Amino acid sequence: xxxxxxxxxxxxxxxxxxxxxxxxxxxxxxxxxxxxxxxxxxxxxxx
Amino acid sequence: xxxxxxxxxxxxxxxxxxxxxxxxxxxxxxxxxxxxxxxxxxxxxxxxxxxxxxxxxxxxxxxxxxxxxxxxxxxxxxxxxxxxxxxxxxxxxxxxxxxxxxxxxxxxxxxxxxxxxxxxxxxxxxxxxxxxxxxxxxxxxxxxxxxxxxxxxxxxxxxxxxxxxxxxxxxxxxxxxxxxxxxxxxxxxxxxxxxxxxxxxxxxxxxxxxxxxxxxxxxxxxxxxxxxxxxxxxxxxxxxxxxxxxxxxxxxxxxxxxxxxxxxxxxxxxxxxxxxxxxxxxxxxxxxxxxxxxxxxxxxxxxxxxxxxxxxxxxxxxxxxxxxxxxxxxxxxxxxxxxxxxxxxxxxxxxxxxxxxxxxxxxxxxxxxxxxxxxxxxxxxxxxxxxxxxxxxxxxxxxxxxxxxxxxxxxxxxxxxxxxxxxxxxxxxxxxxxxxxxxxxxxxxxxxxxxxxxxxxxxxxxxxxxxxxxxxxxxxxxxxxxxxxxxxxxxxxxxxxx
Numbered sequence: 001x002x003x004x005x006x007x008x009x010x011x012x013x014x015x016x017x018x019x020x021x022x023x024x025x026x027x028x029x030x031x032x033x034x035x036x037x038x039x040x041x042x043x044x045x046x047x
Numbered sequence: 048x049x050x051x052x053x054x055x056x057x058x059x060x061x062x063x064x065x066x067x068x069x070x071x072x073x074x075x076x077x078x079x080x081x082x083x084x085x086x087x088x089x090x091x092x093x094x095x096x097x098x099x100x101x102x103x104x105x106x107x108x109x110x111x112x113x114x115x116x117x118x119x120x121x122x123x124x125x126x127x128x129x130x131x132x133x134x135x136x137x138x139x140x141x142x143x144x145x146x147x148x149x150x151x152x153x154x155x156x157x158x159x160x161x162x163x164x165x166x167x168x169x170x171x172x173x174x175x176x177x178x179x180x181x182x183x184x185x186x187x188x189x190x191x192x193x194x195x196x197x198x199x200x201x202x203x204x205x206x207x208x209x210x211x212x213x214x215x216x217x218x219x220x221x222x223x224x225x226x227x228x229x230x231x232x233x234x235x236x237x238x239x240x241x242x243x244x245x246x247x248x249x250x251x252x253x254x255x256x257x258x259x260x261x262x263x264x265x266x267x268x269x270x271x272x273x274x275x276x277x278x279x280x281x282x283x284x285x286x287x288x289x290x291x292x293x294x295x296x297x298x299x300x301x302x303x304x305x306x307x308x309x310x311x312x313x314x315x316x317x318x319x320x321x322x323x324x325x326x327x328x329x330x331x332x333x334x335x336x337x338x339x340x341x342x343x344x345x346x347x348x349x350x351x352x353x354x355x356x357x358x359x360x361x362x363x364x365x366x367x368x369x370x371x372x373x374x375x376x377x378x379x380x381x382x383x384x385x386x387x388x389x390x391x392x393x394x395x396x397x398x399x400x401x402x403x404x405x406x407x408x409x410x411x412x413x414x415x416x417x418x419x420x421x422x423x424x425x426x427x428x429x430x431x432x433x434x435x436x437x438x439x440x441x442x443x444x445x446x447x448x449x450x451x452x453x454x455x456x457x458x459x460x461x462x463x464x465x466x467x468x469x470x471x472x473x474x475x476x477x478x479x480x481x482x483x484x485x486x487x488x489x490x491x492x493x494x495x496x497x498x499x500x501x502x503x504x505x506x507x508x509x510x511x512x513x514x515x516x517x518x519x520x521x522x523x524x525x526x527x528x529x530x531x532x533x534x535x536x537x538x539x540x541x542x543x544x545x
Contacts, residue, residue, distance in 0.1 A: 017315075017316040017317050017318070018234075018235075018238045018316055020315065020316070020320070021235075021238070021312060021315035021316045022238065022239075022242060024315050024320065024323075025300055025303055025304050025307070025315070026300055028303055029296070029299050029300045029303050032303075032336065032364070032368070033296075033299070033360070033364055035337065035340070036340055036344070036360050036363060036364040036367075037356065037360045037364075039340060039341055039344050040344055040348075040356045040359040040360040040363065041356045043344050043345055043348045043359075044348055044354075044355075044356055044359065047348050047349070
Protein backbone atom coordinates (compact mmCIF):
# COMPACT_ATOMS: atom_id res chain seq x y z
CA UNK A 1 0.00 0.00 0.00
CA UNK A 2 1.26 3.47 -0.81
CA UNK A 3 2.07 5.79 2.07
CA UNK A 4 0.82 9.40 2.23
CA UNK A 5 4.16 10.76 0.99
CA UNK A 6 3.94 8.60 -2.11
CA UNK A 7 0.32 9.48 -2.86
CA UNK A 8 0.73 13.22 -2.56
CA UNK A 9 2.76 13.94 -5.66
CA UNK A 10 0.33 11.95 -7.81
CA UNK A 11 -2.65 14.14 -6.85
CA UNK A 12 -3.83 17.40 -8.42
CA UNK A 13 -2.17 19.23 -5.57
CA UNK A 14 0.96 17.36 -6.59
CA UNK A 15 0.65 18.56 -10.17
CA UNK A 16 0.40 22.14 -8.94
CA UNK A 17 3.60 21.40 -7.05
CA UNK A 18 5.15 20.29 -10.33
CA UNK A 19 4.35 23.66 -11.87
CA UNK A 20 5.78 25.42 -8.81
CA UNK A 21 8.97 23.38 -9.21
CA UNK A 22 9.20 24.63 -12.74
CA UNK A 23 8.65 28.25 -11.78
CA UNK A 24 11.42 28.06 -9.16
CA UNK A 25 13.80 26.57 -11.73
CA UNK A 26 13.04 29.42 -14.14
CA UNK A 27 13.72 31.91 -11.34
CA UNK A 28 17.05 30.21 -10.59
CA UNK A 29 18.14 30.56 -14.24
CA UNK A 30 17.05 34.21 -14.35
CA UNK A 31 18.89 34.88 -11.09
CA UNK A 32 22.08 33.24 -12.34
CA UNK A 33 21.88 35.17 -15.61
CA UNK A 34 21.39 38.44 -13.70
CA UNK A 35 24.47 37.68 -11.58
CA UNK A 36 26.47 36.92 -14.74
CA UNK A 37 25.33 40.21 -16.27
CA UNK A 38 26.39 42.12 -13.16
CA UNK A 39 29.80 40.44 -13.06
CA UNK A 40 30.36 41.12 -16.79
CA UNK A 41 29.46 44.79 -16.38
CA UNK A 42 31.80 45.12 -13.40
CA UNK A 43 34.68 43.37 -15.17
CA UNK A 44 34.35 45.42 -18.35
CA UNK A 45 34.08 48.62 -16.30
CA UNK A 46 37.26 47.78 -14.37
CA UNK A 47 39.40 46.48 -17.29
CA UNK B 48 40.78 -16.16 0.49
CA UNK B 49 39.17 -15.19 -2.79
CA UNK B 50 36.15 -17.31 -3.65
CA UNK B 51 35.81 -18.12 -7.33
CA UNK B 52 32.29 -17.32 -8.66
CA UNK B 53 30.24 -20.40 -9.46
CA UNK B 54 27.48 -21.11 -11.99
CA UNK B 55 24.78 -19.74 -9.67
CA UNK B 56 26.56 -16.36 -9.51
CA UNK B 57 26.58 -16.12 -13.30
CA UNK B 58 22.93 -17.19 -13.46
CA UNK B 59 21.86 -14.43 -11.03
CA UNK B 60 23.82 -11.81 -12.98
CA UNK B 61 22.56 -13.09 -16.34
CA UNK B 62 18.97 -13.22 -15.08
CA UNK B 63 18.92 -9.58 -13.97
CA UNK B 64 20.79 -8.39 -17.05
CA UNK B 65 18.25 -10.27 -19.14
CA UNK B 66 15.35 -8.42 -17.52
CA UNK B 67 17.06 -5.09 -18.11
CA UNK B 68 17.76 -6.02 -21.77
CA UNK B 69 14.06 -6.78 -22.25
CA UNK B 70 13.25 -3.26 -21.08
CA UNK B 71 15.89 -1.80 -23.42
CA UNK B 72 14.47 -3.93 -26.27
CA UNK B 73 11.05 -2.42 -25.58
CA UNK B 74 12.59 1.07 -25.58
CA UNK B 75 14.32 0.27 -28.89
CA UNK B 76 10.90 -0.06 -30.51
CA UNK B 77 10.61 3.75 -30.43
CA UNK B 78 13.45 4.48 -32.91
CA UNK B 79 12.25 1.47 -34.93
CA UNK B 80 8.77 2.97 -35.23
CA UNK B 81 10.26 6.40 -35.93
CA UNK B 82 12.28 4.96 -38.83
CA UNK B 83 9.16 3.21 -40.15
CA UNK B 84 7.00 6.35 -39.98
CA UNK B 85 9.77 8.45 -41.56
CA UNK B 86 10.23 5.76 -44.26
CA UNK B 87 13.94 5.53 -43.50
CA UNK B 88 14.27 1.86 -44.47
CA UNK B 89 18.02 1.38 -44.04
CA UNK B 90 17.96 2.59 -40.42
CA UNK B 91 14.71 0.60 -39.97
CA UNK B 92 16.60 -2.60 -40.80
CA UNK B 93 19.45 -1.78 -38.43
CA UNK B 94 17.01 -0.90 -35.60
CA UNK B 95 15.21 -4.19 -36.21
CA UNK B 96 18.52 -6.03 -35.87
CA UNK B 97 19.42 -4.12 -32.69
CA UNK B 98 16.00 -4.71 -31.11
CA UNK B 99 16.25 -8.38 -32.00
CA UNK B 100 19.64 -8.72 -30.33
CA UNK B 101 18.41 -6.97 -27.16
CA UNK B 102 15.28 -9.14 -27.10
CA UNK B 103 17.27 -12.34 -27.68
CA UNK B 104 19.71 -11.53 -24.87
CA UNK B 105 16.76 -10.57 -22.68
CA UNK B 106 14.93 -13.85 -23.28
CA UNK B 107 18.07 -15.96 -22.82
CA UNK B 108 18.94 -14.11 -19.58
CA UNK B 109 15.43 -14.31 -18.18
CA UNK B 110 15.33 -18.08 -18.73
CA UNK B 111 18.44 -18.68 -16.61
CA UNK B 112 16.19 -18.90 -13.54
CA UNK B 113 18.65 -18.85 -10.63
CA UNK B 114 17.82 -20.85 -7.50
CA UNK B 115 17.65 -17.71 -5.38
CA UNK B 116 16.26 -14.65 -7.12
CA UNK B 117 17.69 -12.34 -4.44
CA UNK B 118 20.38 -10.03 -5.71
CA UNK B 119 23.20 -9.25 -3.27
CA UNK B 120 25.32 -6.10 -3.32
CA UNK B 121 28.29 -7.40 -5.36
CA UNK B 122 26.08 -9.12 -7.95
CA UNK B 123 24.01 -5.95 -8.34
CA UNK B 124 27.12 -3.85 -8.95
CA UNK B 125 28.40 -6.34 -11.56
CA UNK B 126 24.99 -6.28 -13.28
CA UNK B 127 25.09 -2.48 -13.51
CA UNK B 128 28.71 -2.28 -14.72
CA UNK B 129 28.20 -4.98 -17.37
CA UNK B 130 24.85 -3.57 -18.52
CA UNK B 131 26.47 -0.19 -19.07
CA UNK B 132 29.11 -1.90 -21.25
CA UNK B 133 26.86 -4.21 -23.26
CA UNK B 134 24.04 -1.73 -24.02
CA UNK B 135 26.33 0.72 -25.90
CA UNK B 136 27.93 -2.17 -27.82
CA UNK B 137 24.55 -3.35 -29.13
CA UNK B 138 23.19 0.19 -29.28
CA UNK B 139 26.06 1.06 -31.64
CA UNK B 140 24.73 -1.31 -34.35
CA UNK B 141 22.48 1.26 -36.12
CA UNK B 142 25.19 3.92 -35.84
CA UNK B 143 27.80 1.56 -37.28
CA UNK B 144 25.57 0.57 -40.22
CA UNK B 145 24.74 4.23 -40.98
CA UNK B 146 28.03 4.79 -42.79
CA UNK B 147 28.72 7.93 -40.76
CA UNK B 148 31.65 6.41 -38.88
CA UNK B 149 35.13 5.61 -40.14
CA UNK B 150 35.94 2.78 -37.71
CA UNK B 151 33.59 0.37 -35.89
CA UNK B 152 35.00 1.52 -32.55
CA UNK B 153 33.94 5.09 -33.39
CA UNK B 154 30.28 4.00 -33.42
CA UNK B 155 30.80 2.32 -30.03
CA UNK B 156 32.43 5.56 -28.80
CA UNK B 157 29.36 7.57 -29.78
CA UNK B 158 26.97 5.06 -28.21
CA UNK B 159 28.99 5.06 -24.97
CA UNK B 160 29.16 8.86 -25.09
CA UNK B 161 25.40 8.96 -25.60
CA UNK B 162 24.45 6.51 -22.88
CA UNK B 163 26.80 8.08 -20.32
CA UNK B 164 25.36 11.51 -21.25
CA UNK B 165 28.80 12.79 -22.22
CA UNK B 166 28.17 14.24 -25.67
CA UNK B 167 31.60 13.90 -27.30
CA UNK B 168 31.09 12.62 -30.84
CA UNK B 169 33.08 11.10 -33.70
CA UNK B 170 30.13 11.15 -36.09
CA UNK B 171 30.84 12.79 -39.40
CA UNK B 172 28.25 14.94 -41.18
CA UNK B 173 25.65 15.00 -38.39
CA UNK B 174 23.70 17.61 -40.37
CA UNK B 175 22.73 14.95 -42.93
CA UNK B 176 22.05 12.07 -40.55
CA UNK B 177 18.70 10.25 -40.91
CA UNK B 178 16.17 11.63 -38.43
CA UNK B 179 15.58 8.21 -36.81
CA UNK B 180 19.33 7.81 -36.16
CA UNK B 181 19.43 11.30 -34.69
CA UNK B 182 16.47 10.33 -32.52
CA UNK B 183 18.32 7.19 -31.38
CA UNK B 184 21.47 9.15 -30.41
CA UNK B 185 19.44 11.58 -28.33
CA UNK B 186 17.16 8.92 -26.92
CA UNK B 187 20.27 7.03 -25.74
CA UNK B 188 21.13 10.12 -23.72
CA UNK B 189 17.65 10.15 -22.24
CA UNK B 190 17.90 6.45 -21.34
CA UNK B 191 21.37 6.92 -19.86
CA UNK B 192 20.47 10.09 -17.99
CA UNK B 193 17.38 8.57 -16.45
CA UNK B 194 19.35 5.39 -15.85
CA UNK B 195 18.63 2.14 -17.67
CA UNK B 196 18.07 0.54 -14.30
CA UNK B 197 15.54 3.23 -13.35
CA UNK B 198 13.72 2.32 -16.54
CA UNK B 199 13.78 -1.33 -15.57
CA UNK B 200 12.81 -0.69 -11.94
CA UNK B 201 9.73 1.22 -13.06
CA UNK B 202 8.45 -1.87 -14.80
CA UNK B 203 9.54 -4.69 -12.55
CA UNK B 204 10.08 -4.50 -8.83
CA UNK B 205 12.62 -7.04 -7.68
CA UNK B 206 14.32 -7.88 -4.44
CA UNK B 207 17.58 -6.53 -5.87
CA UNK B 208 16.13 -3.17 -6.83
CA UNK B 209 17.90 -1.19 -4.16
CA UNK B 210 21.34 -2.57 -5.09
CA UNK B 211 20.79 -1.83 -8.77
CA UNK B 212 19.54 1.66 -7.91
CA UNK B 213 22.64 2.55 -5.89
CA UNK B 214 24.91 0.85 -8.43
CA UNK B 215 23.84 3.43 -10.99
CA UNK B 216 25.46 6.19 -8.88
CA UNK B 217 22.31 7.34 -7.13
CA UNK B 218 22.75 7.82 -3.42
CA UNK B 219 19.43 9.29 -2.42
CA UNK B 220 16.19 7.35 -2.06
CA UNK B 221 13.50 10.00 -2.24
CA UNK B 222 10.45 7.88 -1.41
CA UNK B 223 10.20 4.84 0.87
CA UNK B 224 10.43 2.29 -1.93
CA UNK B 225 12.87 2.22 -4.84
CA UNK B 226 10.07 1.59 -7.33
CA UNK B 227 8.12 4.67 -6.22
CA UNK B 228 11.35 6.70 -6.28
CA UNK B 229 11.95 5.49 -9.84
CA UNK B 230 8.40 6.48 -10.78
CA UNK B 231 8.84 9.92 -9.21
CA UNK B 232 12.00 10.41 -11.31
CA UNK B 233 9.94 9.61 -14.42
CA UNK B 234 7.19 12.01 -13.30
CA UNK B 235 9.70 14.86 -12.99
CA UNK B 236 11.09 13.99 -16.42
CA UNK B 237 7.64 13.90 -18.04
CA UNK B 238 6.75 17.34 -16.63
CA UNK B 239 10.01 18.73 -18.04
CA UNK B 240 9.46 16.91 -21.33
CA UNK B 241 6.03 18.48 -21.82
CA UNK B 242 7.23 21.95 -20.90
CA UNK B 243 10.63 21.70 -22.60
CA UNK B 244 9.45 20.37 -25.95
CA UNK B 245 6.52 22.82 -26.03
CA UNK B 246 8.69 25.83 -25.20
CA UNK B 247 11.54 24.90 -27.54
CA UNK B 248 9.10 23.93 -30.29
CA UNK B 249 7.26 27.25 -29.97
CA UNK B 250 10.52 29.20 -30.14
CA UNK B 251 11.54 27.21 -33.22
CA UNK B 252 8.15 27.68 -34.88
CA UNK B 253 7.35 31.29 -33.97
CA UNK B 254 10.74 32.95 -33.52
CA UNK B 255 13.02 30.96 -35.81
CA UNK B 256 10.41 30.29 -38.52
CA UNK B 257 10.89 26.50 -38.65
CA UNK B 258 7.96 24.46 -39.92
CA UNK B 259 5.97 22.60 -37.25
CA UNK B 260 7.55 19.15 -37.77
CA UNK B 261 11.04 20.58 -37.64
CA UNK B 262 10.25 22.65 -34.55
CA UNK B 263 8.98 19.61 -32.65
CA UNK B 264 11.92 17.48 -33.81
CA UNK B 265 14.51 20.03 -32.68
CA UNK B 266 12.58 20.66 -29.45
CA UNK B 267 12.52 16.95 -28.64
CA UNK B 268 16.20 16.38 -29.46
CA UNK B 269 17.38 19.40 -27.46
CA UNK B 270 15.14 18.36 -24.56
CA UNK B 271 16.63 14.83 -24.47
CA UNK B 272 20.17 16.16 -24.57
CA UNK B 273 19.51 19.15 -22.28
CA UNK B 274 17.48 17.69 -19.45
CA UNK B 275 19.70 14.62 -19.30
CA UNK B 276 22.81 16.83 -19.49
CA UNK B 277 23.94 14.87 -22.55
CA UNK B 278 25.02 17.52 -25.02
CA UNK B 279 24.40 15.83 -28.37
CA UNK B 280 22.78 18.13 -30.87
CA UNK B 281 20.94 17.56 -34.16
CA UNK B 282 23.25 20.13 -35.76
CA UNK B 283 27.05 20.18 -35.89
CA UNK B 284 27.15 23.72 -34.50
CA UNK B 285 25.25 22.68 -31.35
CA UNK B 286 23.00 25.38 -29.83
CA UNK B 287 24.92 28.06 -31.75
CA UNK B 288 22.93 26.86 -34.80
CA UNK B 289 19.76 28.56 -33.55
CA UNK B 290 21.27 32.05 -32.99
CA UNK B 291 18.51 32.76 -30.49
CA UNK B 292 18.84 34.10 -26.95
CA UNK B 293 15.33 32.81 -26.08
CA UNK B 294 16.19 29.31 -27.30
CA UNK B 295 19.39 29.45 -25.23
CA UNK B 296 17.35 30.58 -22.20
CA UNK B 297 14.94 27.64 -22.38
CA UNK B 298 17.87 25.27 -22.94
CA UNK B 299 19.61 26.80 -19.89
CA UNK B 300 16.53 26.03 -17.78
CA UNK B 301 16.58 22.39 -18.91
CA UNK B 302 20.31 22.13 -18.17
CA UNK B 303 19.82 23.51 -14.64
CA UNK B 304 16.89 21.15 -14.04
CA UNK B 305 19.00 18.22 -15.24
CA UNK B 306 21.89 19.05 -12.92
CA UNK B 307 19.60 19.28 -9.87
CA UNK B 308 19.28 16.22 -7.67
CA UNK B 309 15.94 14.46 -7.82
CA UNK B 310 15.74 14.97 -4.05
CA UNK B 311 15.80 18.71 -4.68
CA UNK B 312 13.14 18.34 -7.37
CA UNK B 313 11.03 16.55 -4.78
CA UNK B 314 11.52 19.35 -2.23
CA UNK B 315 10.58 21.95 -4.87
CA UNK B 316 7.58 19.87 -5.90
CA UNK B 317 6.01 19.24 -2.52
CA UNK B 318 7.82 21.66 -0.22
CA UNK B 319 8.94 23.01 2.11
CA UNK B 320 10.70 24.93 -0.66
CA UNK B 321 12.68 27.17 1.68
CA UNK B 322 14.58 24.11 2.95
CA UNK B 323 16.23 23.89 -0.47
CA UNK B 324 18.29 26.99 0.30
CA UNK B 325 19.58 25.46 3.53
CA UNK B 326 21.00 22.44 1.69
CA UNK B 327 24.78 22.22 1.72
CA UNK B 328 24.69 21.05 -1.89
CA UNK B 329 22.61 24.02 -3.09
CA UNK B 330 24.91 26.49 -1.36
CA UNK B 331 28.01 24.76 -2.72
CA UNK B 332 26.86 24.67 -6.35
CA UNK B 333 25.76 28.31 -6.25
CA UNK B 334 29.16 29.30 -4.84
CA UNK B 335 31.21 27.24 -7.29
CA UNK B 336 29.07 28.44 -10.19
CA UNK B 337 29.74 32.04 -9.17
CA UNK B 338 33.46 31.36 -8.74
CA UNK B 339 33.92 29.67 -12.12
CA UNK B 340 31.74 32.30 -13.77
CA UNK B 341 33.99 35.11 -12.45
CA UNK B 342 37.13 33.25 -13.62
CA UNK B 343 35.74 32.60 -17.10
CA UNK B 344 34.35 36.11 -17.60
CA UNK B 345 37.62 37.66 -16.41
CA UNK B 346 39.54 35.45 -18.84
CA UNK B 347 37.19 36.22 -21.71
CA UNK B 348 37.29 39.94 -21.04
CA UNK B 349 41.10 39.82 -20.99
CA UNK B 350 41.20 38.14 -24.43
CA UNK B 351 39.25 41.08 -25.87
CA UNK B 352 36.96 38.71 -27.81
CA UNK B 353 33.87 40.37 -26.36
CA UNK B 354 33.80 44.15 -26.06
CA UNK B 355 30.23 44.61 -24.82
CA UNK B 356 28.44 43.42 -21.68
CA UNK B 357 25.65 41.59 -23.55
CA UNK B 358 28.00 39.52 -25.71
CA UNK B 359 30.33 38.68 -22.82
CA UNK B 360 27.43 37.67 -20.56
CA UNK B 361 25.61 35.60 -23.17
CA UNK B 362 28.64 33.56 -24.26
CA UNK B 363 30.25 33.28 -20.82
CA UNK B 364 27.03 32.40 -18.98
CA UNK B 365 25.90 29.73 -21.43
CA UNK B 366 29.30 28.03 -21.72
CA UNK B 367 29.95 27.98 -17.94
CA UNK B 368 26.43 26.75 -17.25
CA UNK B 369 26.86 24.02 -19.85
CA UNK B 370 30.22 23.03 -18.32
CA UNK B 371 29.07 23.09 -14.68
CA UNK B 372 25.87 21.17 -15.34
CA UNK B 373 27.85 18.64 -17.39
CA UNK B 374 25.70 19.16 -20.47
CA UNK B 375 28.24 20.04 -23.15
CA UNK B 376 26.07 22.25 -25.36
CA UNK B 377 27.93 25.19 -26.81
CA UNK B 378 27.21 28.37 -28.69
CA UNK B 379 30.79 28.75 -29.89
CA UNK B 380 32.65 26.31 -32.17
CA UNK B 381 35.36 24.10 -30.62
CA UNK B 382 38.02 25.95 -32.63
CA UNK B 383 36.99 29.21 -30.92
CA UNK B 384 36.73 27.52 -27.53
CA UNK B 385 40.35 26.36 -27.93
CA UNK B 386 41.37 30.00 -28.39
CA UNK B 387 39.86 31.14 -25.11
CA UNK B 388 42.94 30.07 -23.14
CA UNK B 389 44.15 31.28 -19.74
CA UNK B 390 41.63 32.03 -17.02
CA UNK B 391 38.58 31.34 -19.22
CA UNK B 392 39.92 27.88 -19.99
CA UNK B 393 40.69 27.30 -16.31
CA UNK B 394 37.21 28.47 -15.24
CA UNK B 395 35.56 26.12 -17.72
CA UNK B 396 37.78 23.15 -16.78
CA UNK B 397 37.11 23.65 -13.05
CA UNK B 398 33.37 23.96 -13.70
CA UNK B 399 33.41 20.69 -15.67
CA UNK B 400 35.48 18.89 -13.03
CA UNK B 401 33.17 19.94 -10.17
CA UNK B 402 29.99 18.90 -11.98
CA UNK B 403 26.36 19.04 -10.90
CA UNK B 404 24.48 17.68 -7.90
CA UNK B 405 24.50 14.10 -6.67
CA UNK B 406 21.67 11.82 -7.82
CA UNK B 407 21.18 13.97 -10.90
CA UNK B 408 21.98 13.26 -14.52
CA UNK B 409 25.16 15.38 -14.31
CA UNK B 410 28.68 14.00 -13.90
CA UNK B 411 31.87 15.21 -12.20
CA UNK B 412 32.94 15.10 -8.57
CA UNK B 413 29.50 16.49 -7.57
CA UNK B 414 28.62 19.44 -5.37
CA UNK B 415 27.78 17.48 -2.25
CA UNK B 416 31.29 15.97 -2.16
CA UNK B 417 32.86 19.38 -2.76
CA UNK B 418 30.74 20.88 0.03
CA UNK B 419 31.58 18.09 2.46
CA UNK B 420 35.29 18.32 1.62
CA UNK B 421 35.29 22.08 2.28
CA UNK B 422 33.36 21.60 5.52
CA UNK B 423 35.79 18.92 6.62
CA UNK B 424 38.82 21.16 5.89
CA UNK B 425 37.22 24.07 7.75
CA UNK B 426 36.52 21.80 10.73
CA UNK B 427 40.15 20.64 10.75
CA UNK B 428 41.37 24.25 10.80
CA UNK B 429 38.92 25.11 13.59
CA UNK B 430 40.16 22.18 15.64
CA UNK B 431 43.73 23.44 15.33
CA UNK B 432 42.84 27.03 16.21
CA UNK B 433 40.33 26.44 19.02
CA UNK B 434 41.24 25.33 22.56
CA UNK B 435 41.94 21.59 22.98
CA UNK B 436 38.59 20.70 24.55
CA UNK B 437 36.46 22.80 22.21
CA UNK B 438 33.78 20.88 20.30
CA UNK B 439 33.59 21.61 16.60
CA UNK B 440 30.11 21.19 15.08
CA UNK B 441 29.77 18.47 12.46
CA UNK B 442 26.14 19.06 11.46
CA UNK B 443 25.15 19.99 7.94
CA UNK B 444 21.82 20.26 6.13
CA UNK B 445 21.06 18.01 3.20
CA UNK B 446 17.40 16.99 2.97
CA UNK B 447 17.37 17.18 6.76
CA UNK B 448 20.01 17.59 9.45
CA UNK B 449 22.95 15.21 9.08
CA UNK B 450 26.38 14.73 10.63
CA UNK B 451 29.79 14.62 9.06
CA UNK B 452 31.29 11.33 10.24
CA UNK B 453 34.89 10.16 9.68
CA UNK B 454 33.55 7.31 7.53
CA UNK B 455 31.60 9.73 5.33
CA UNK B 456 34.64 11.99 4.95
CA UNK B 457 36.76 8.99 3.98
CA UNK B 458 34.31 7.88 1.31
CA UNK B 459 33.98 11.44 -0.06
CA UNK B 460 37.76 11.85 -0.22
CA UNK B 461 38.30 8.49 -1.95
CA UNK B 462 35.75 9.14 -4.71
CA UNK B 463 37.01 12.72 -5.19
CA UNK B 464 40.61 11.50 -5.49
CA UNK B 465 39.56 8.82 -7.96
CA UNK B 466 37.98 11.53 -10.13
CA UNK B 467 41.22 13.54 -10.02
CA UNK B 468 43.15 10.40 -11.00
CA UNK B 469 40.70 9.79 -13.86
CA UNK B 470 41.14 13.37 -15.09
CA UNK B 471 44.92 12.97 -15.02
CA UNK B 472 44.84 9.59 -16.79
CA UNK B 473 43.33 10.97 -20.00
CA UNK B 474 45.44 14.12 -19.80
CA UNK B 475 48.61 12.01 -19.48
CA UNK B 476 47.76 9.85 -22.48
CA UNK B 477 46.88 12.94 -24.51
CA UNK B 478 50.24 14.45 -23.58
CA UNK B 479 52.01 11.26 -24.65
CA UNK B 480 50.47 11.73 -28.12
CA UNK B 481 51.87 15.27 -28.26
CA UNK B 482 48.63 17.12 -27.52
CA UNK B 483 49.33 20.31 -25.50
CA UNK B 484 48.69 20.05 -21.72
CA UNK B 485 45.87 22.58 -21.65
CA UNK B 486 43.89 20.83 -24.39
CA UNK B 487 44.67 17.32 -23.10
CA UNK B 488 43.42 18.23 -19.64
CA UNK B 489 40.30 20.00 -20.92
CA UNK B 490 39.22 17.07 -23.11
CA UNK B 491 40.06 14.49 -20.44
CA UNK B 492 38.01 16.31 -17.79
CA UNK B 493 35.19 16.70 -20.32
CA UNK B 494 35.13 12.92 -20.95
CA UNK B 495 35.49 11.86 -17.29
CA UNK B 496 32.90 14.30 -15.97
CA UNK B 497 30.50 13.33 -18.79
CA UNK B 498 30.36 16.89 -20.12
CA UNK B 499 31.09 16.71 -23.85
CA UNK B 500 32.58 20.14 -24.54
CA UNK B 501 35.50 19.74 -26.92
CA UNK B 502 38.48 21.79 -27.99
CA UNK B 503 38.97 19.57 -31.03
CA UNK B 504 40.95 16.64 -29.58
CA UNK B 505 38.00 14.27 -30.07
CA UNK B 506 38.18 13.77 -33.78
CA UNK B 507 37.69 10.79 -36.16
CA UNK B 508 41.46 10.73 -36.69
CA UNK B 509 42.29 10.55 -32.96
CA UNK B 510 44.55 7.68 -31.77
CA UNK B 511 42.65 4.51 -30.80
CA UNK B 512 44.33 4.27 -27.39
CA UNK B 513 43.17 7.80 -26.54
CA UNK B 514 39.67 6.94 -27.80
CA UNK B 515 39.59 3.83 -25.59
CA UNK B 516 40.80 5.89 -22.64
CA UNK B 517 38.00 8.43 -23.10
CA UNK B 518 35.48 5.58 -23.29
CA UNK B 519 36.83 4.12 -20.05
CA UNK B 520 36.64 7.58 -18.46
CA UNK B 521 33.04 8.09 -19.57
CA UNK B 522 32.00 4.68 -18.24
CA UNK B 523 33.83 4.89 -14.90
CA UNK B 524 32.88 8.55 -14.42
CA UNK B 525 29.18 7.88 -15.00
CA UNK B 526 29.06 4.93 -12.60
CA UNK B 527 31.20 6.73 -9.99
CA UNK B 528 33.70 3.84 -9.75
CA UNK B 529 31.97 1.52 -7.27
CA UNK B 530 30.26 -0.69 -9.85
CA UNK B 531 33.38 -0.66 -12.02
CA UNK B 532 35.61 -1.83 -9.16
CA UNK B 533 33.06 -4.51 -8.28
CA UNK B 534 33.23 -5.83 -11.83
CA UNK B 535 37.04 -5.82 -11.76
CA UNK B 536 36.96 -7.65 -8.41
CA UNK B 537 34.52 -10.20 -9.81
CA UNK B 538 36.73 -10.87 -12.84
CA UNK B 539 39.82 -11.11 -10.61
CA UNK B 540 38.05 -13.58 -8.31
CA UNK B 541 36.98 -15.62 -11.34
CA UNK B 542 40.58 -15.82 -12.60
CA UNK B 543 42.48 -16.13 -9.31
CA UNK B 544 39.88 -17.39 -6.83
CA UNK B 545 39.63 -20.90 -5.41
